[in-house]
Each structure stands twice: as structure tokens, then as C-alpha cells.
Amino acid sequence: MDTQLWLTQLQDNGYRLTDARRAVVDTVAVSTRALTPVEVFDQAREQYPALGLVTVYRTLEKLEELRLIQRVHQPQGCQAFISAREGHQHLLLCQNCGQATFFEGDDLDGFIQSVSRKTGYQITEHWLQLFGLCKDCR
Amino acid sequence: MDTQLWLTQLQDNGYRLTDARRAVVDTVAVSTRALTPVEVFDQAREQYPALGLVTVYRTLEKLEELRLIQRVHQPQGCQAFISAREGHQHLLLCQNCGQATFFEGDDLDGFIQSVSRKTGYQITEHWLQLFGLCKDCR
């Protein structure tokens, strides 16, 4: 997956490669679901049992800063993270299994311009997120 | 504003009307910005100084349950609430002053259907939020 890329990115930005970080990176890079810090902690400890929860928080912070992961907002909470995509992509989340799928969405431009005209706002960013049931859960 | 409506709604749902609740309702119903529990607490205490923060949390919980307010998700955090609109509306937030403006957005149907077709998901809900600068701040 992106594991190797992420490790390289960390190193290129002056961060050191450690077993703790490798375990966190391996866990998050591979997941198709958004994971909370504690979920990352539990899964990553299978690979590196000495891992501390604090290190999970610190590593997630760095990965977010490098835009390799992104925070996922959901009705149940907003602490989960998932591997990010290049460019402008939106998320589609399965309400049953948590499966996350990205999709492109810049067909919105016309719509956004019309909202801008009507409201007088200068619009610089948008969040679009879809919820439903994935192929397997529907 | 919606103050009276909200109080009636609370009462109709078996909740009692108290000075503490009136202060919270007055504060949130009138605000054009999303407010965090502590912001509500501070503002509402100007009207009812004996108010406790716990009561703010409890009242916000009830207002959300009655769908009179809704939680606002932002990059800086997701603890703020704002007066909700009837029907399906989306939020436009000013990144400078926090001003919130609602807009209608169901022109998305075609787009959502196309994503559904491509991904195999049955899509039941969507979140769209725009960020930018309001008329006054741009």
C-alpha cells in the first residue's frame, strides 16, 4: 500500500523512522475504514506491543500535517482518520461496516458559483460527504 | 426569533420551562454564529447568572433531539451548535467572522445518483458544507 511512501515522506521531512511509527503507519495505510486513535493503538500493538497511545497521537498528528491522512467527520464523532487521496476527493461512508470510498466531485463548481452569487460569499472550500450502504451491506 | 417556538416545543415534549432554559434558548436561537457550549454558557449568564454549564449541555442535548439546533463541523472542531432550518439545508460558513448562512442544495440529486451507480453504494444521506468569506469580510 502507501506504507513505504509514507515512511519515506516522514523521513524526507526530518522525522526518524522507528518501530513505533512503522506500526502506526502500517495500520493506518492499509485500513479501508476510518480508525480512531484507540483503534489504531489496538491494531498496531499486534505488530509492536510496546507501543504507547501517546505515540499514536503524535504519529497521526505528523501524518495529518503531511496530508497523508485526513480526519473523518461523522455523526457519531470526529476523531477518526483515514488515508488521504491526492487532489480534491470526497468521502462516501458505509453506515453499516464503516467502509470508506473516495470519489471525485468537482462537478460542483457551477452549483457553488450560484450559491456564491446568491449569498455574496466568496467561497474558498467545500466539504461533501455521502453516507449509505456499501455494495456488500445494502 | 425562534425563541418562543422553541420554548413551546420544549413544553409540548414534556419538558418544563425554567429560567435556565430560557436563557440558553434565547442565546442560541438568536445567534447567527455557531456557538460552543462554553460560549453559550458565557452569553446566557448575562441574562441568568446562576446558570450552570451542565445545564447548558443538557439543554443543547434536548434542542438537538428536537432538531431545533444542529451541530456544526469545522476544521477547528465540532462542538458548536446553531439554530437549524426546516427541510434539507446546507451551511455556508465565514472563515473570518463565523457567520453562518443556510442555502438549499438539492440540485445534487443527479450527481449523487451517478456516484451511487459508479460505487455500488445505496446513498441515504449527504453533508455539504461551504467555507469562505461573507459579504462583510471579503
Place this chain on the structure above:
DNA sequence: ATTATAATTGAAAATGATTTTCAATATCAT
């Protein structure tokens, strides 16, 4: 109006998530 009952209150304590501090350890450039 008075009363009885049950909801509501605020304070304090408990919980849960995240951040900071710190001494020990591990990475990596030399």
C-alpha cells in the same frame, strides 16, 4: 391558592480524550 410529585438545577466527582512533562532510549549523521 396550596400541595404533592416529579423534573430540573448547580456543584462536585467521575469519566474520557488529548496534551504535556520528563527521564530513558533509539535513530542516524558523522
Place this chain on the structure above:
DNA sequence: ATGATATTGAAAATCATTTTCAATTATAAT
């Protein structure tokens, strides 16, 4: 190999939210 320094995990601190509880208050029944 060595040394400078980033990183670690544990414990403590902080911050947001929830729970507990005895006192108070709104309201329905009288």
C-alpha cells in the same frame, strides 16, 4: 562506533463532557 538529538512510554496535567446527588422549582391536581 560515537554523539547529538529526536523519540519513546509512563505519569501527570488539562480539557470537554457526563454522572451523581441533594436541594430547588415547575406544574398538575386539589
